[in-house]
Amino acid sequence: MGRLWYNGSIYTMEHEDSITEAVYTESGWIKATGTKEMLEKEYQPAEEINLQGAAMYPGFTDSHLHMLGLGETMLSLDLSDITSATEMKQALQKRTESLKNGEWLIGEGWNENNFSDRKIFHRTELDEIAPNNPILLTRICRHASLVNSATLKKADITKDTTNPEGGIIVRDEDGEATGYLLDQAADLIKKILPPVKDEQLRTALRMAVSSMLEQGLTGGHTEDLNYYGSFQRTFRTFQDVINENGIKFRTNLLVHHGVLNDMKELGYKYGRIDDYLSFGAVKIFADGAIGGRTALLRSPYYDNPETSGVAIHSKDGLKHIVKEARASNMPVAIHVIGDLALEYAIEAIEEYPPPEGEKDRLIHAQITPPDLVERLQNLAVTFDLQPRFVLSDFPWVEERLGEERLHHSFAWKTLLDAGLDCAGSSDAPIEPVSPLQGIHAAISRKLPTDTTHQGYIPAQKLTRFEAVSLYTTGSAAAVGKENELGKIAAGYRADFTILEEDIFHIPLDSIVDVSIAGTVIEGEFQYDTAKEQRRK
Incomplete structure (x- = not known):
């Protein structure tokens, strides 16, 4: 059944200020964009969705979180x-x-x-x-x-x-x-916690999916498979819940290196499982976090010179895990927060490049000195960024890193200007799963209540288009779906995030208060505040 979507600000995200008057969808795909009159004449849609002045974007996707968490x-x-x-x-x-x-x-x-x-x-x-x-x-x-x-x-x-x-x-x-x-x-x-029951896992995942749909998210790239007893048990939870009772949600499952062999022994391979589930890159932790002084730094912490952080794996150990991922023809997704951890990851990827046509992922990358950015420009990598970390980590992070390192920390604008692919995420439950909060943080780099604040490291502020791109085209590119997801254009999946207000043209600090009007996956509402009012 074909549907025509019209009467709203429809942003295609093909380039800045790219808007179309109407969209025609059929069988879960976008067939055409153009004027309402033209699409009605050519396709004679069975149903029309009146956006009633709302703003529609390609479906927002969180590129890194822990859904069961x-x-x-x-x-x-x-x-x-x-x-x-x-x-x-x-x-x-x-x-x-x-x-x-x-x-x-x-x-x-x-x-x-x-x-x-x-x-x-x-x-x-x-x-x-x-x-x-x-x-x-x-x-x-x-x-x-x-x-x-x-x-x-x-x-x-x-x-x-x-x-x-x-x-x-x-x-x-x-x-x-x-x-x-x-x-x-x-x-x-x-290891000694009482075992979580299967139904508890399913309940937790149902709650996470429901919350994400209510926040306007059509998908998430999640890392959970190593934490709940066994790979098979956790994966079965996702199989049971995703698509349950007709609920659709696009889920990319990162595979922790500790369960990579389990995945292979059960006969699973990297890539698509069905329309909504897929296995993603091999997840590896290279270091910890700045808050606990376990992020691995090139030089000691400014407020505690006795430590430079923690290497989860030695340099050679990290290379070995990357090599194992390549043997399975898989990209890697490496948690790197400190600059030395990033250097270790770069060396491993340089020695063992990703499979042809694939991109590795660097998660967090909070400290990116110029010499490493230059090396990164020669690699096939995508960054999974968490804009809300700026709000949570400042100003105390200045005490940890010192002024000199701060100039190339949380440097999202620098990465984009260097031509590096970046995707937006929350790392939920560490930060709120709301993409609107992430978008606002990427643009303002301050809390919306700090009306006189200029933003932390204001030179690193993103434009509104760049910030929204993190959660649309950026997240799609992170999983090699840039020709299928992330844009409103013919040949793309009919996944949309519908907002009651146009976040490109309202006061900046109002973005976090915008209501989600609807979340659409494959042309079907998975969350809809207006219900039948939009349809005719």
């Missing part, structure tokens, strides 16, 4: 909005009131940089809050965790336990664990 956060104790140690203590105490003895207290998203005293809780303080419950609190960056004594005991972490490769058990002056675990050390706790 997002759903889990929605089901657990959310600490992301807490702004003081006292408030965090109160939230934990309140949660213990609803727990049975021995039941786990699990919280997500704490960020000590939002506290005036930057307090990091000690295990003994957590013992006082929950004397009868093991605690696991995951930091906003997901590269650090807090636990109490009961949890350390369950994990058999003692004074004699050595640091795991790529992780640090923070200790006091007597060598005892403080309860603060960095990067791979947190995996020692994840």
Whole structure:
């Protein structure tokens, strides 16, 4: 059944200010664009969708997040909005009131940089809050965790336990664990968590998909397959939920290198599974995060010269994993935040280039010095950027990096001007999954409430077109779908994000408040606030 979409500002994203009056879709594809009169005459559509003055864009896609993690956060104790140690203590105490003895207290998203005293809780303080419950609190960056004594005991972490490769058990002056675990050390706790039931996983994923559709997202590139018992179990969750009850959502599944062999042994291959599910690049962590001082830097942290961060893998170890990915004819997606981690990744990709026609992905890339940008221009890579990180990490990140490094940090404009492909994402649940918040952050580099602020490193601000491109053409290019997704043009998928207001022409700080009018995948509404009012 063919549909005609009209009476709105329809941005094709083929180039800046490219607008069409109407779009004709059929069987999930865009057949033509042009004037309403011309398309009606040529195609005689069975149904017409009156946009009623709304603005329509190619479907927004989040290029890097953790969908099951997002759903889990929605089901657990959310600490992301807490702004003081006292408030965090109160939230934990309140949660213990609803727990049975021995039941786990699990919280997500704490960020000590939002506290005036930057307090990091000690295990003994957590013992006082929950004397009868093991605690696991995951930091906003997901590269650090807090636990109490009961949890350390369950994990058999003692004074004699050595640091795991790529992780640090923070200790006091007597060598005892403080309860603060960095990067791979947190995996020692994840191994002893009570198993998540299948239905809990499905519920979490349903909630994540529903939330993303309500935020105007038509797709997401997600990394979850290594965290919930087994590759097969987690993948089956996506198979069960995506397309469930007719709900469509385009999902690209990054394959953590730890489960690459599992994928192959089960007979799966890189690429398309069906219209909505596909296996993506091999995910590799090269370092941690700036907040916990585990991002791997070329020179020490400005506010702690004793450390330069954590290498999750040695330089040769990283190269070996990339080589294994190439043996499977797959691109890689490498988490790199520090400049030394980025250098390691570049060397590995230079030595082992991606398969013909494929692009590797560099996730985060928060510190990009000029010499590395120059080398990157010779590689087939796409950057997965998180514009909201600017709002979360400044101004405290200046203390970590110092002024000199700051000039080439969070440098999204520099990357685009260098001709490098960039895609937009949230890294949810670390940041809100809203693409509008990401778009606003990329343009303004400040909170919408900071009316007099000029933005952090204002020279790196993106134009509105560049910011929207991150979530449309950029995300499509990241998975090699630039000829199928990301534009409103003949031959492209009929995936649309419909907004009640035109974000190219409203006051900048109003972008975050724009309502989602509809989310369309393959020409079908998956989320629609107007329902039948638009149809005739």
